[in-house]
Amino acid sequence: MQRWDRVEAFVEVVRLGAFKAAAERLKVSSSHVSRLVSQLENQLGTTLLYRTTRRIRLTEAGSVYYQHCHHLVEGFREAEAAIKDLQARPIGLLSLTCATTFGERYLAPLVNDFMVQHPQLEVRLHLTNRQVDIIDEGFDIAIRMGALEDSSLVARRLCERREYVVGSPTYFTHRPQPHALSELAHQRCLIGSRDHWRFAVEGVRREVRVAGPWESNSGPALLDAALKGLGLAQLPDYYVEPYLASGELISVLDAYRHDDSAVWAVTPHHRHRSPKIRQFIDFLVERLPARLPRRR
Template sequence: MSRWDGIEAFVEVVKQGSFSAAAEQLNVSNSHVSRLISRLEARLGAQLLYRSTRKVTLTDVGRVYFEQCQHLLSGFLQAELSVSDMQTTPQGLLRMTVATTFGERFIIPLLNDFLAEHPALAIDVNLSNQNLDIIQGGYDLAIRMGILKDSSLIAKRIGPRRLFICATPCYLKQFGTPHTLSELQQHNCLIGSTDYWLVQLEGKLKEYRVKGRWRCNSGPALFNAVSKGLGLAQLPDYYVKPAIERGELRVLLDQYQPPQTAVWAVYPYNRHLSPKVRLFVDYLSQHLPKSLG
């Protein structure tokens, strides 16, 4: 058990950011935590942490070891939960965040259905177009779209998502149709939350910077602007696909269209053992439409 104690102490120090906070969480003394970490480093023959009076940070070796240790701890907790009724019963408060429009249209209806099936569950949902910090915000779960950049979280693909660059026939008749990315400089590119569009170039997914005289961090507002012929926009399928099928919008530069960037359920390592998170993510995977147009 001494080896396990060292691993548990190491993970807790990293999570809490200090020896004292980890000691408080583990209900042991600072010196005991320090001894456990020192013995662990001695046994491994490697320094895992940089220590200073203000903070504790991971070495390169420590970062790799930390990622593996999280899986070990998760496995240990899984073994304990496997004999508990809570393993199959979602209960307590489920806190989650999701982008406003996508959440209102797709996630909230499914969440309400899930809640009706599990009366012991309560929910707290933050609809926001900001990429909120799950750990700092105390969220159990986030639904995110596109390309994920935070590798410290667990991500499960729960649905498809495609992006389209488009404009109205009226706009194209007046200003011309771009056939290459460089020609976008001659057009008013309507900008949403970011000043770049995702494109596939030379077989790789890349961020292509665009410019224009219109910007708003709202998908519906961006769709309204492109629908009124104000310029070109890149939007997900669930905004534009019906308008494309009706001929109200035309798809442009489809040779650069990125592959499916997907819809993801994202959550911390210590949440994936929770029935409320695990079962709701499975529920979303089963019930989210296979096509979001």
């Protein structure tokens, strides 16, 4: 049966390039590391390392063995760290970014609730409608809405999100309600942060470019314009569902609504997440859906 300490010693010698450095990393003597590697070679029946007074060099067999074993050592250590973190408290600085309105209404109160539970934690909450590069700008978590495009990041779904095309009853006294996507060309469309609206046609995502006399990158401003009858707007559920329930807004083109859109917690691609990141995302998964308005 293969001994794990022999494999770990071999991997550390190769990774650090010296028996002495590996011994310091493993907190044992150099002779003990050398003995473990020799035992592994005897067990495998082959030479893994060429040893000289100045350096070590992998044999062909050693190179193959290292390629298969080094990620196992890393995975073992990740597993140990993950178990230790199960009971660890979130400490240090937690850096977050989110779109402005969603962050003010829904994320910030939950961040504050989390800090009440963990007063030893520090938080930096940056609200912006700009697409932030979380790696270059040093954020632990970004809260993003809609379809995700960056596959280099790790995403966890927090809750569902629906987008509606809405207009006020006042607006529809002057223009007919559209029933097909082609009819949007004859409507006054209020432009938000993008000039194309997303729909689903027979299960396939489709984008329709829209135009109109009004444009803003502010969600609340867009909502106010729609409520005052200035045109149609495409807005997420947490903006419009209370007004749909009250009758102040009317939803159109529901047959084409693109429902596969969610709120996500996005993090850099690390194998192991610190307790502050893991526990905060778990907290959002548990608490966020209950805070969002939902149409009855």
